[in-house]
Each structure stands twice: as structure tokens, then as C-alpha cells.
Amino acid sequence: MTSTLIKHARVVMGENKLVKCDLLLKDGLIAELAEDLVCEADHIVDAKMALLLPGLIDVHVHFREPGFADKETIATGSSAAARGGFTTVFAMPNLNPVVDNVAVLQNMQALNRRDAVVKIKQYAAISAGLTANKVDDLPALAKAGAIAFTNDGKGVQTADTMYQAMQAAAKVHKVLVAHVEDDSLIHAGVMNAGPSAKALGLPGASKLSETSQLARDLMIAKATGVHYHVAHLSALESVELIRIAKQHSINVTAEVSPHHLLLDDSMIVKDDANMKMNPPLRSADDRAALIAGLLDGTIDMVATDHAPHTDREKAQSMLTAPNGVTGIETSFPLLYTHLVKPGIMTWHRLLEVMNQKAAEVFGLTDAATKLAVGQPADLALFDIDHAHTIRADEFASKGSNSPFINWTIFGQTQATWVNGKQVYAAERSEAWQNVI
Ligand SMILES: [Zn+2]
Structure with a gap:
């Protein structure tokens, strides 16, 4: 199994605080997390202060x-x-x-x-x-x-x-x-x-x-x-x-x-x-x-x-x-x-x-419900700082029957991992996948 180091993310702390955090994903699980992690990994992702949540x-x-x-x-x-x-x-x-x-x-x-x-x-x-x-x-x-x-x-x-x-x-x-x-x-x-x-x-x-x-x-x-x-x-x-x-x-x-x-x-x-x-x-x-x-x-x-x-x-x-x-x-x-x-x-x-x-x-046992060591590496990274306008032609779904077309929103997904494997990367993906 490969490992991924996510640098410069923000995570939710307590009721409503966001704090800086690095995470290491290994063998499908969250292996380490700390404000500043220095370690070897097969992939290194610069989260650019985007928000990392359990999937x-x-x-x-x-x-x-x-x-x-x-x-x-x-x-x-x-x-x-x-x-x-x-x-x-x-x-x-x-x-x-x-x-x-x-x-x-x-x-x-x-x-x-x-x-x-x-x-x-x-x-x-x-x-x-x-x-x-x-x-x-x-x-x-x-x-x-x-x-x-x-x-x-x-x-x-x-x-x-x-x-x-x-x-x-x-x-x-x-x-x-x-x-x-x-x-x-x-x-x-x-x-x-x-x-x-x-x-x-x-x-x-x-x-x-x-x-x-x-x-x-x-x-x-x-x-x-x-x-x-x-x-x-x-x-x-x-x-x-x-x-x-x-x-x-x-x-x-x-x-x-x-x-x-x-x-x-x-x-x-x-x-x-x-x-x-x-x-x-x-x-x-x-x-x-x-x-x-x-x-x-x-x-x-x-x-x-x-x-x-x-x-x-x-x-x-x-x-x-x-x-x-x-x-x-x-x-x-x-x-x-x-x-x-x-x-x-x-x-x-x-x-x-x-x-x-x-x-x-529903008694799920295989889904991440918090960011903690040993949890499945089911994660999503969201850009909460930049505005985006929802377009009918951008959906991965076959359907574009959304009542929210042309709405301006914050919080576009930048990347998604399931059991430590990256399953989605936003269009400007090179920036997110670049080795630091
Ligand atoms: Zn239904």
C-alpha cells in the first residue's frame, strides 16, 4: 500500500475552530496527524490551507x-x-x-x-x-x-x-x-x-x-x-x-x-x-x-x-x-x-x-467519523475561501437537473480519498498533487 502526506490543511477543532494540521495516510488508514509532520511518503499533497474533513x-x-x-x-x-x-x-x-x-x-x-x-x-x-x-x-x-x-x-x-x-x-x-x-x-x-x-x-x-x-x-x-x-x-x-x-x-x-x-x-x-x-x-x-x-x-x-x-x-x-x-x-x-x-x-x-x-x-464500522489515528483514510478537502459559480456542464453526474445552477458558492471539493486512495482531484489538480 502507498502512503500520502497531506501538508498545510486546516481541520475542525471543537465546536467551531479551524486549526492547521498535516496528516499521513498509510495502508488505508490515518497513520499520523500533527500541526507539522515531517516524514517520508509516496505522495505529498499541498492542501494550501483548504479544509480537510472526514469523508x-x-x-x-x-x-x-x-x-x-x-x-x-x-x-x-x-x-x-x-x-x-x-x-x-x-x-x-x-x-x-x-x-x-x-x-x-x-x-x-x-x-x-x-x-x-x-x-x-x-x-x-x-x-x-x-x-x-x-x-x-x-x-x-x-x-x-x-x-x-x-x-x-x-x-x-x-x-x-x-x-x-x-x-x-x-x-x-x-x-x-x-x-x-x-x-x-x-x-x-x-x-x-x-x-x-x-x-x-x-x-x-x-x-x-x-x-x-x-x-x-x-x-x-x-x-x-x-x-x-x-x-x-x-x-x-x-x-x-x-x-x-x-x-x-x-x-x-x-x-x-x-x-x-x-x-x-x-x-x-x-x-x-x-x-x-x-x-x-x-x-x-x-x-x-x-x-x-x-x-x-x-x-x-x-x-x-x-x-x-x-x-x-x-x-x-x-x-x-x-x-x-x-x-x-x-x-x-x-x-x-x-x-x-x-x-x-x-x-x-x-x-x-x-x-x-x-x-x-446505521451502525457503520468502515467509515471515518473523525480525524484520528487508526480511522479509515476516507477524507475530503474543500476550498472554503474562493467563490465558485455552479455550472450545468461541470457535473460528474449524468444529470444536470439541479435547481442551483448559477448559484455562487464557497466550498468546492479539491480532493477526495477513500481508504487512502485518491478518487477525486479538482480540475486544477496539478497544484494539489505537486510534490513539495
Ligand atoms: Zn429518494
Whole structure:
């Protein structure tokens, strides 16, 4: 194994301080760290005072392969993850075929191992085809290595199916991840029901679709004792429900996406499919509640729900275009620029919500959660000092369906390492890879 010495980086110390640090990576691990390290190494990288963090963890990505490789592949999706500073991602099972049995799961794991440049954990579905009422063989899927269970993309419509799934997941000590959405309350809406939908003449979807099913699930979670994790919260009432559930010791955690933290439906001023996702962007009040919930610990983590689509699909009206936006390449810089830089969130909390909480909730043993000797050398280096404008043509993802094109951000990734191996280097890479 080779060794890499990273010189002149800054790292997070305590709640919100940045201090200078050198690191030596050896045999896939962090071997040494000190303010000034002098030692031999196969590669020496001058970090130029960029910020070095444990590699980010995203528990919610759609890499589309097999079945939808025109939107994304494991190779392009994982390259996009590396470009975003992520070293571990959790892949959703809504593929073709759906990951709902052991044979498909094992095939997915083999494809992930073969094609990915970052670590991929594979979810399995709760029920066949994501829609059946009969629960899959969760013990067998758990034994075969599914990280957790979810029908993401579809709500579990029948309470009894959720009850059985939660009982089974609890028995094998796996997290049950829910996409909460009651189909009977969508009413063909393509964006949040509210003044913006009215002004644009587009059908609106009520947030009752999310909140009513979440309330149901919390009661079933309480009855079963399962660890229940809620995907992509979008509504103020959802944050309140989770806050109350935690006060009552229900075993619940939750995630929020960068787009629900930074956008709301008042910003949808034209029929633009890059603003269409599920759940939809809600009101400014909902958005404020999501930020408050993330800051006070009600919401545990940020997950991108990276959902690439082709340009052709997203060129359609919101009426017919598919749901979803990309996010894995813009998540860190957007959150840094809009939450940490203005002093709304500390570095410590950012590390919790983009790395440590995910590892804790899902029991990861092979991901770095701090910079310390013996940790896996999963690292990312971010330039927090220079502004950058997000461009559609710069993504490693096949999808450029981002609502953040032309936004100016700080925090572009400069380099990413997985188990000590460099898997991403920014364009101006010579400067970062030069031997000192
Ligand atoms: Zn999703």
C-alpha cells in the first residue's frame, strides 16, 4: 500500500475552530496527524490551507443502474459523490429490477463493488416492486447485507404492511426508512398546494399526504420498537411530530435535503421541472422549521436524495416531468455557504449532520467519523475561501437537473480519498498533487 502526506490543511477543532494540521495516510488508514509532520511518503499533497474533513456520508442517493442508465450509472453516480466530497453513500432500491430479494441484492452488491469509486451501502425494498402489501423476506435480506429497508419513492399505503415490516425490521435490528406519502391525498399535485401553484395554474399537493402518514407510522414505530428513520422531511408539522415523538422516547430519526433547507415554493416563479421533486418544496414557514429542526437536533442528518434525470425528461412541463433533482455535488458547498459561513450552524453540527449521525444511526464500522489515528483514510478537502459559480456542464453526474445552477458558492471539493486512495482531484489538480 502507498502512503500520502497531506501538508498545510486546516481541520475542525471543537465546536467551531479551524486549526492547521498535516496528516499521513498509510495502508488505508490515518497513520499520523500533527500541526507539522515531517516524514517520508509516496505522495505529498499541498492542501494550501483548504479544509480537510472526514469523508461525507449520504444515506439517500439514486444511482439508477440497472434499469435507468441513461439517467445515471454506478460509475457516474459514485464519481459525482467523490466530486461532492462523499466517501460513503446509501443507494436506493427503486431500480429495475427492484432490490426486493436476495439474488437481486447480491447482484447489486457485486455491481457496486465493481463500478464504484466510493463505498456504497445497498438498501433493500420493504415489499415486492415497492408496492406489494406482502413484506419481503427481511431476515434473509438483512443476512445478505442490506444496510436497511425502504420503499423510497413510494409511501407504504397499508398500515398493516408497515406494521409487519416494522416488526420484521425490529427483529433483525435494522432501520426501517420511510418515504411518507399517502397517495389518496396527492390529488395529482405537481408542486406544493399554495399561492405559487395557484399563480402558475399548476395542481397543488397538500402536505397532509406526508404528515398524516408520518403520524400513523410514529404510532406503529412506538408499538414495534423499531428504529424508524424518516426520509426527506418537508413540512413544519412533520418536524413538530418528530420533536414530540423524540420527547416520548419513540426510536425515530430523520433526514432533510439541501433543497428543502434552501428553497421554498415562493421561489418557483415559472413552470420549471428542475424545481420539481417529491416531496415538493413547501412554504417559507416550512423551510424555516426544517432549518430550526436541523439546528436543534430534531432532524438528525442531511441527505441529498440525489435523483438524476436526462435533460430531455426535465425539459418538460412540471405537469409531466419526473420528480427529483441532483444534489450530491452541490450539497456541501451550499450548506457551508448558506448555514456555516453566515454563522447559523457550527462546523461541529455540520459534521454531525453530514457524517457522524449517519454512521451512528446505521451502525457503520468502515467509515471515518473523525480525524484520528487508526480511522479509515476516507477524507475530503474543500476550498472554503474562493467563490465558485455552479455550472450545468461541470457535473460528474449524468444529470444536470439541479435547481442551483448559477448559484455562487464557497466550498468546492479539491480532493477526495477513500481508504487512502485518491478518487477525486479538482480540475486544477496539478497544484494539489505537486510534490513539495
Ligand atoms: Zn429518494
